[in-house]
Amino acid sequence: MDPTILLDPEAAMEESMEKILELLEEKKYFMARDELLKYNNADIAEMFEEMLEEPERLERTIVVYRLLPKDVSVEVFAYLPSDDQLKIVNGITDKELSYIIDELDFDDKIDILEELPANLVDKILEKTPKDERRLINTFLNYPDNCAGSLMTPDYISLEKEWTVERAMQHIKEVGMDAETVYTCYVKDTGRKLIGIVSLSTLVVADDNRRIMDIMHTDYVCVNVYDDREDVSEDFKKYGFLAMPVVDKEHRLVGIITVDDILEVIEDENTEDMERMAGIIDLEQSDQEYLDKSVFKHAKNRLPWLLVMMVSAMITGAIINSFENLLSSVIVLVSYIPLLMGTGGNTGAQASTLIIRGLALGEVELEDALKVLWKEARISLCVGLVLSAVNFLKIIFIDKESWLIALTVCLSMIFIIVFAKAIGGMVPLLAEKLGADPALMANPIIASSVDMLSVLIYFLMASLILGI
Amino acid sequence: MDPTILLDPEAAMEESMEKILELLEEKKYFMARDELLKYNNADIAEMFEEMLEEPERLERTIVVYRLLPKDVSVEVFAYLPSDDQLKIVNGITDKELSYIIDELDFDDKIDILEELPANLVDKILEKTPKDERRLINTFLNYPDNCAGSLMTPDYISLEKEWTVERAMQHIKEVGMDAETVYTCYVKDTGRKLIGIVSLSTLVVADDNRRIMDIMHTDYVCVNVYDDREDVSEDFKKYGFLAMPVVDKEHRLVGIITVDDILEVIEDENTEDMERMAGIIDLEQSDQEYLDKSVFKHAKNRLPWLLVMMVSAMITGAIINSFENLLSSVIVLVSYIPLLMGTGGNTGAQASTLIIRGLALGEVELEDALKVLWKEARISLCVGLVLSAVNFLKIIFIDKESWLIALTVCLSMIFIIVFAKAIGGMVPLLAEKLGADPALMANPIIASSVDMLSVLIYFLMASLILGI
Numbered sequence: 001m002d003p004t005i006l007l008d009p010e011a012a013m014e015e016s017m018e019k020i021l022e023l024l025e026e027k028k029y030f031m032a033r034d035e036l037l038k039y040n041n042a043d044i045a046e047m048f049e050e051m052l053e054e055p056e057r058l059e060r061t062i063v064v065y066r067l068l069p070k071d072v073s074v075e076v077f078a079y080l081p082s083d084d085q086l087k088i089v090n091g092i093t094d095k096e097l098s099y100i101i102d103e104l105d106f107d108d109k110i111d112i113l114e115e116l117p118a119n120l121v122d123k124i125l126e127k128t129p130k131d132e133r134r135l136i137n138t139f140l141n142y143p144d145n146c147a148g149s150l151m152t153p154d155y156i157s158l159e160k161e162w163t164v165e166r167a168m169q170h171i172k173e174v175g176m177d178a179e180t181v182y183t184c185y186v187k188d189t190g191r192k193l194i195g196i197v198s199l200s201t202l203v204v205a206d207d208n209r210r211i212m213d214i215m216h217t218d219y220v221c222v223n224v225y226d227d228r229e230d231v232s233e234d235f236k237k238y239g240f241l242a243m244p245v246v247d248k249e250h251r252l253v254g255i256i257t258v259d260d261i262l263e264v265i266e267d268e269n270t271e272d273m274e275r276m277a278g279i280i281d282l283e284q285s286d287q288e289y290l291d292k293s294v295f296k297h298a299k300n301r302l303p304w305l306l307v308m309m310v311s312a313m314i315t316g317a318i319i320n321s322f323e324n325l326l327s328s329v330i331v332l333v334s335y336i337p338l339l340m341g342t343g344g345n346t347g348a349q350a351s352t353l354i355i356r357g358l359a360l361g362e363v364e365l366e367d368a369l370k371v372l373w374k375e376a377r378i379s380l381c382v383g384l385v386l387s388a389v390n391f392l393k394i395i396f397i398d399k400e401s402w403l404i405a406l407t408v409c410l411s412m413i414f415i416i417v418f419a420k421a422i423g424g425m426v427p428l429l430a431e432k433l434g435a436d437p438a439l440m441a442n443p444i445i446a447s448s449v450d451m452l453s454v455l456i457y458f459l460m461a462s463l464i465l466g467i
Numbered sequence: 468m469d470p471t472i473l474l475d476p477e478a479a480m481e482e483s484m485e486k487i488l489e490l491l492e493e494k495k496y497f498m499a500r501d502e503l504l505k506y507n508n509a510d511i512a513e514m515f516e517e518m519l520e521e522p523e524r525l526e527r528t529i530v531v532y533r534l535l536p537k538d539v540s541v542e543v544f545a546y547l548p549s550d551d552q553l554k555i556v557n558g559i560t561d562k563e564l565s566y567i568i569d570e571l572d573f574d575d576k577i578d579i580l581e582e583l584p585a586n587l588v589d590k591i592l593e594k595t596p597k598d599e600r601r602l603i604n605t606f607l608n609y610p611d612n613c614a615g616s617l618m619t620p621d622y623i624s625l626e627k628e629w630t631v632e633r634a635m636q637h638i639k640e641v642g643m644d645a646e647t648v649y650t651c652y653v654k655d656t657g658r659k660l661i662g663i664v665s666l667s668t669l670v671v672a673d674d675n676r677r678i679m680d681i682m683h684t685d686y687v688c689v690n691v692y693d694d695r696e697d698v699s700e701d702f703k704k705y706g707f708l709a710m711p712v713v714d715k716e717h718r719l720v721g722i723i724t725v726d727d728i729l730e731v732i733e734d735e736n737t738e739d740m741e742r743m744a745g746i747i748d749l750e751q752s753d754q755e756y757l758d759k760s761v762f763k764h765a766k767n768r769l770p771w772l773l774v775m776m777v778s779a780m781i782t783g784a785i786i787n788s789f790e791n792l793l794s795s796v797i798v799l800v801s802y803i804p805l806l807m808g809t810g811g812n813t814g815a816q817a818s819t820l821i822i823r824g825l826a827l828g829e830v831e832l833e834d835a836l837k838v839l840w841k842e843a844r845i846s847l848c849v850g851l852v853l854s855a856v857n858f859l860k861i862i863f864i865d866k867e868s869w870l871i872a873l874t875v876c877l878s879m880i881f882i883i884v885f886a887k888a889i890g891g892m893v894p895l896l897a898e899k900l901g902a903d904p905a906l907m908a909n910p911i912i913a914s915s916v917d918m919l920s921v922l923i924y925f926l927m928a929s930l931i932l933g934i
Contacts, residue, residue: 009687040685042705172671181667182649182708199666200648204639218507220476236733238509239726241649241708258725259706262732266703269736270823276740277819278812288829289820290837297841298848301816305809305853312808313860316801327797334787336803337917338779344811345745345775349768352744353756356737362755370757374764381765386772393780450804 013039017047024051024060033067041072045079052084062091074103082115083291089116098127107152107260110139147231148224150264151245151254156184158197158211165207171199183242185252186215193221193244193252221246224253228264233361235261272359275438276352278304304443311447315340315454322458325467331400332461335408336454338390342412343419343453346382347445350375350423355437358427368428375424376417383413407464411457418456419449480506484514491518491527500534508539512546519551529558541570549582550758556583565594574619574727577606614698615691617731618712618721623651625664627679631672638666647724650709653682658718660688660711688713691720695731700828702728739826742905743819745771771910778914782807782921789925792934798867799928802875803921809853810882810920814912817842817890822904825894835895842887849887850880874931878924885923886916 016035023032036044051061065073065088077085077100089097089112101109101124113121113136125133135153142148156174158167171181184202186195195215205214221244222231234243235258242257274281281300319326319336326332354371357363363371387409394405426445427437461467483502490499503511518528532540532555544552544567556564556579568576568591580588580603592600602620609615623641625634638648651669653662662682672681688711689698701710702725709724741748748767786793786803793799821838824830830838854876861872893912894904928934 040687040705046704168670181670199670203635203648203666203670220507220509236729237513238507239729241725258708258729261729262703262706262725265729265732265736266827269732269740270827273736273740273743273819273823276744277815279816279820289824290830290834290841294841294844294848297845298852301813301845302849302852305812305816305849306856308808308812309805309853309856312805315804315808319804320798320801323797326800327794330790330794331787333793333800333803334783336800337782337786337807337921338776340804340807341775341779341782341913341917342772345772346768348744349746349772352740353746356740357756360733360737360755363757367757374757374761377761378764378768381761382768382772385765385769386776389773389776446808450808454804 009043013043013047017050020047020051020064021057024057024064027060029060029063029067032064036064036068037072041075042079044068044072045076048076048080049084052087058087058091062088066092066096070099071103074100077112078104078108081288082112083287085112086115089120094123098124102128105152106139106154107150110136110149113140142224145228146224147222147226147228147245147256148254150228150231150256150260151224152180152257153254154180155242155244155252155255156181157252158184158186160186160188160194160210160212160215162211163207164202164205164209164211164214167197167202167211168207171202180242180255180257183240183255185244185255186211187252190249191251193219193246193250195219196244219244222256223247229268231256232261232264232268236265268359272355272438275436276355276442278308278442280304280439307443308447311443311450314447315450318451318454318458322462325458325462325465328467329404329461329465331398331404332407332457336457339408339411339415339457340450340453342386343415343449344446346379346416347419347423347449348442350378350420351427351441351445354424354427355441358431358437363428365428365432368425371424371428372421375420379417379420380413382420383416386416387412403464407457407461410464411453411460414456414460415449415453418452419445422448422452476510480510480514484517487514487518487531488524491524491531494527496527496530496534499531503531503535504539508542509546511535511539512543515543515547516551519554525554525558529555533559533563537566538570541567544579545571545575548755549579550754552579553582556587561590565591569595572619573602573606573621574617577603577616580607609691612695613691614689614693614695614712614723615721617695617698617723617727618691619647619724620721621647622709622711622719622722623648624719625651625653625678627653627655627661627677627682629678630674631669631676631678631681632674634664634669634678635674638669647709647722650707650711650722652711652719652722653678654719657716660686660713660717660719662686663711686711689723690714696735698723699728699731699735703732735826739822739905741767742903743822743909745775745909747771747906774910775913778910778917781914782917785918785921785925789929792925792929792932795934796871796928796932798865798871799874799924803924805857806875806878806882806924807917807920809879810886810916811913813846813849813883814886814890814916815909817845817887818894818908818912821891821894822908825898825904830895832895832899835892838891838895839888842891843884846884846887847880850883853883854879870931874924874928877931878920878927881923881927882916882920885919886912889915889919 016038020032020035023035036047048061048065051057068076077088101112104112113124125136128136139148156171158170167184171184182199184197184199185193186197188194195217196219197211197215201214220234220238222234224245224247231243240258242255244252245254245256247253279300280303354363390412391405391409394400394408395402423445427441430437430440483505487499487502490502503514515528515532518524535543544555568579571579580591592603595603606615623638625637634651649666651664651666652660653664655661662684663686664678664682668681687701687705689701691712691714707725709722711719712721712723714720746767747770821830857879858872858876861867861875862869890912894908897904897907
């Protein structure tokens with residue numbers, strides 16, 4: 001690698017990118033390719049992503065892609081997001097495509113086959129050997145959110161009677177990818193998993209020791225239909241680089257490597273954040289923001305907005321029923337945003353912490369009372385500070401009567417206490433009922449807190465102002 | 468491992484936990500220990516977490532901990548969260564503590580030393596050899612959020628002239644942890660990193676090949692002061708199991724392994740979510756929800772609530788300035804929650820998607836115009852649907868005049884367009900100014916959208932109703 005690239009890789013990449021785009025303009029394809037080849041395959045893929053962005057550059061970009069050395073073209077393909085993969089698939093010959101598909105790691109192969117149109121998949125599968133075709137079909141059938149969809153069947157099996165020397169010889173012969181070779185698996189005659197050996201153990205062990213004597217039998221494994229969120233929890237908990245996946249009969253069907261888990265964690269977090277903001281992607285597509293169509297965006301955002309609208313209508317109706325109160329003391333209206341806003345914000349703060357705590361396993365269902373007690377005390381602290389500030393502001397800046405100030409400030413304390421309690425409890429309740437706290441909690445909290453806020457406020461006003 | 472545990476590990480663990488707590492009651496320490504030892508070290512640590520929860524069980528739990536085999540006790544210690552580690556430190560003898568500290572992996576050792584009180588750290592450091600003491604002190608000085616705080620100096624160095632056979636021999640002699648052995652590093656005489664070799668390459672290569680011929684020189688490395696968020700981005704991008712860390716002079720100072728990155732990703736995501744909900748942890752403590760004191764919780768939540776309060780006061784003042792309008796058409800008040808709520812929700816949806824897109828690198832600064840154009844079209848879709856529903860509701864259910872319905876619905880469309888535009892642009896602006904979008908965007912969006920909503924609504928009402 002060029003030493004100047006090592007010093008400031010990002011600046012160097014940006015410069016190269018500009019140069020490559022110019023070379024494309026001038027149809028200097030070979031020079032563009034050579035500029036790309038200065039970089040790591042993951043970086044080359046990143047540059048292709050940018051080149052593929054503009055439709056008018058597509059054809060020229062494909063020409064450069066086809067000029068890449070074959071091994072590089074496969075790896076770059078694997079690094080690309082699926083929409084860019086499709087653009088390339090449509091631009092290359094069937095022969096080139098078969099080569100790429102053949103050479104891809106099994107899990108990447110499955111990923112791209114899932115995205116390709118059915119007729120193209122059939123054409124590719126026709127040319128694959130029968131055994132592999134059957135395996136591919138099995139893998140294509142695992143649901144998207146389960147351990148099966150993350151795993152690869154490319155793992156190394158050892159026999160328990162083998163010596164270390166024989167095992168090392170076997171590994172040399174199979175000679176696999178870095179990410180899958182570091183843990184080897186030992187199965188019995190019924191294909192049941194009986195132990196695991198790490199490559200580091202093998203390397204350090206004496207040549208003539210038997211696998212059965214050095215293998216770990218207290219391994220951790222996941223079931224092929226386990227939720228991928230649970231699998232990523234296990235990776236975080238145990239800190240493994242790979243985990244075996246077994247079926248119901250405890251037969252080894254594949255392994256999951258940690259690099260695929262990084263993506264799962266990000267996906268799950270994105271989903272949680274979006275759900276908390278009321279964006280519900282029913283198709284669970286992993287399209288990026290800019291690639292998603294306007295209508296799909298609108299469709300994902302509308303359901304929650306409609307739910308919230310109904311709740312706002314009810315809040316409006318509550319306000320309407322206090323029309324007499326409002327028309328006699330119209331200034332009360334100007335404190336509605338303050339009280340509803342404070343209720344909403346404090347409720348959302350509590351629920352975010354609890355939803356996140358649940359996701360990370362820091363908070364559990366049994367902690368409900370502890371959470372309630374904690375949020376109650378936090379509410380009092382927060383409520384006293386906020387209402388003190390408001391009291392002074394209403395008296396000295398707004399120059400309203402102290403009865404109005406008292407109404408607003410007492411309401412505020414009550415609203416905060418209720419909002420925090422609801423914000424703390426609803427996620428736990430959702431979890432208890434088996435619903436996703438991130439999905440269910442926020443609409444329920446936001447609407448109930450809104451209604452409660454105006455109700456508390458107007459009741460307090462009626463009481464204190466005697467109207 | 469017990470076969471019944473393999474079938475349903477969680478149920479088995481819960482049962483064992485109950486049994487252990489009973490055994491503790493009866494002071495049957497050895498039996499409790501034996502029950503624990505049926506499990507994996509990470510699971511044992513999880514059970515200790517539960518045992519350490521109740522202060523009245525503390526002493527008995529420590530007794531069981533001291534009965535664990537020495538190697539298990541060290542590993543269990545490493546898996547525990549830092550507050551539980553402190554509980555154990557306070558319960559065991561100095562000699563036991565020195566043993567544990569000695570045996571811990573270097574990065575775990577640094578983590579616990581950072582948590583211990585200074586006098587205890589000094590006592591431990593006194594007993595460590597001078598070289599290691601210097602190294603520990605260097606590591607303790609790296610800021611918490613940089614690559615240096617994640618790395619370990621336990622990596623394997625090879626000489627470039629060595630043969631593969633000699634290298635494998637060296638690895639056998641050093642014999643290290645699984646997570647650190649899989650990539651070996653080649654340095655020149657000035658300790659500068661010149662290449663990397665993976666263990667899988669070594670295993671597959673011929674015995675008499677030279678390291679310099681099989682090593683990769685186009686590796687990716689990070690600087691010791693790089694932000695840990697950037698480091699985790701690199702891990703996601705390249706899919707590596709470990710990355711070398713170099714100083715300004717490109718000398719190798721340590722490596723970072725992927726298992727530590729899983730934690731970084733979760734921490735960063737938690738931080739983003741909390742910031743988006745207006746919770747600002749200035750001390751950036753990684754205490755769990757239940758361990759954090761009430762005052763700390765209140766302190767983290769108050770700043771944003773105060774900011775939002777000021778904004779709500781301004782919104783209130785705007786409402787107040789339209790007092791005449793409101794007192795003549797009091798029903799307008801009841802639509803305030805609807806319009807403010809819709810504005811807030813649509814703005815938050817847009818900003819959440821953009822903030823997340825920025826964090827994942829899906830959206831970039833140059834995309835500002837594309838985002839604006841996309842959000843404008845989404846707003847129209849969403850706005851038309853929501854206002855159509857409202858129009859019908861106001862006419863047929865509320866039985867208000869069609870002028871009121873027109874006022875509300877036209878306002879709603881304008882509010883949604885503005886809210887989505889602000890929600891889309893503010894995070895990009897924050898990023899442009901070098902501020903954290905998750906921290907800055909939401910308060911600014913929420914307050915500006917609130918003010919804008921009532922302003923648009925009342926202006927529209929004055930215009931249409933002619934008051």
